[in-house]
Amino acid sequence: MSKREFFSEFLKQGKNIGAVAPSSKYLVKKMVDPIDFQSVKCIVEYGPGTGTITRELLKRMPQNSILLAFEINKEFCDKLEEINDSRIKIISDSAENLIDYLTQNNIEQVDYIVSSLPFAMIPNSIVNNILTVAKKVLGTTGTFIQYQYSLNALRKLKNTFKNVDINFTPMNIPPAFVFVCRN
Numbered sequence: 001m002s003k004r005e006f007f008s009e010f011l012k013q014g015k016n017i018g019a020v021a022p023s024s025k026y027l028v029k030k031m032v033d034p035i036d037f038q039s040v041k042c043i044v045e046y047g048p049g050t051g052t053i054t055r056e057l058l059k060r061m062p063q064n065s066i067l068l069a070f071e072i073n074k075e076f077c078d079k080l081e082e083i084n085d086s087r088i089k090i091i092s093d094s095a096e097n098l099i100d101y102l103t104q105n106n107i108e109q110v111d112y113i114v115s116s117l118p119f120a121m122i123p124n125s126i127v128n129n130i131l132t133v134a135k136k137v138l139g140t141t142g143t144f145i146q147y148q149y150s151l152n153a154l155r156k157l158k159n160t161f162k163n164v165d166i167n168f169t170p171m172n173i174p175p176a177f178v179f180v181c182r183n
């Protein structure tokens with residue numbers, strides 16, 4: 001899907017999408033760099049959109065690993081289904097329902113959650129549910145990686161996770177903060 005098609009989805013569903021363009025290669029790099037790919041068995045992606053981060057994850061993930069990608073936009077899900085890779089499962093449902101899908105797929109441990117969810121556009125109660133579930137499934141060994149265009153979500157993240165490291169890239173439209181959170 002082109003940048004123009006992404007923008008057209010933004011015009012239709014801007015509130016849920018929360019961005020006018022896919023992430024830049026600089027932001028994608030900052031999102032995947034904290035991941036130790038050698039030891040990865042399961043990564044969950046929240047809000048893959050057109051798959052900019054998804055493709056980079058798949059490029060680096062080991063052959064015997066799995067990627068569960070949660071996306072609520074039907075057009076984006078249809079495009080993501082075109083990715084020809086047996087390691088990815090596209091889940092056309094909200095991130096807050098993660099536990100149901102882990103159970104269905106017999107997955108006991110999630111190593112990383114990589115999230116592009118536009119927290120500023122999502123009701124507080126849903127953001128709280130998403131973070132509570134994320135903390136639970138990641139346990140003491142997993143890592144939650146999230147980008148946002150402001151520091152507004154920082155307090156929520158710090159209330160949820162013991163350690164939150166902040167990174168920043170000006171090379172994105174708009175510039176973005178990357179939060180790397182661990183229990």
Ligand SMILES: C[S@@+](CC[C@H](N)C(=O)[O-])C[C@H]1O[C@@H](n2cnc3c(N)ncnc32)[C@H](O)[C@@H]1O
Pocket residue numbers: 016017018019021022023046047048049050051052053070071072073076093094095096116117118122
């Ligand atoms: C800012 S876009 C990010 C797209 C892509 N990951 C990127 O970085 O270019 C956010 C995406 O989150 C999706 N989204 C919003 N709320 C969601 C939810 N509750 N569960 C899953 N996906 C959601 C939107 O449909 C949109 O595709």
